[in-house]
Amino acid sequence: DQQVKQNSPSLSVQEGRISILNCDYTNSMFDYFLWYKKYPAEGPTFLISISSIKDKNEDGRFTVFLNKSAKHLSLHIVPSQPGDSAVYFCAASSGNTGKLIFGQGTTLQVKP
């Protein structure tokens, strides 16, 4: 039972354009959602999070949107840069256990 899903395994965008990565979840008890970026041979790096009581959080070029009614969140990267090319994971947590449940990841390629 996949509680967090990233249905697009890959995405390719042109440098300078917007990248939109999507994530769906099934468990309405999740109270925080997080995005991670992972380069090959490295551990995931925390990017940005959003509380379930908000619908938007912005940090520089990265913005996460949350639609609770649709159980959907998205990460927008504007403008996209070649260094953004990586695998992006969304993750969700509930309560104060600290546990994270990850989606399958989306490989983003930003072309120069």
Next chain:
Amino acid sequence: SAVISQKPSRDICQRGTSLTIQCQVDSQVTMMFWYRQQPGQSLTLIATANQGSEATYESGFVIDKFPISRPNLTFSTLTVSNLSPEDSSIYLCSVGRDRLPYEQYFGPGTRLTVT
């Protein structure tokens, strides 16, 4: 964020043997976690490593196969026992912030290949 190191970074092991992975953090942390990332798959939580108590394992993972030690607030080990080719994965440790939004910071991972 904490600086996390893992040893070894990679290893090739024979079927039936065991591998112990070390995770060192540069500061004291309460919550530490161990994950597995099988080829082409997502990160799956193996267990939560609690200092001073037994690790808490997720469904599908058992202590006999994945014994964990947490002797202090900066160190943990994960042993993968009785290795089979299906254990070939990347194993990652992470530390959790103890306040909202409880984000985790990951080590670089250990790539295990079982032959």
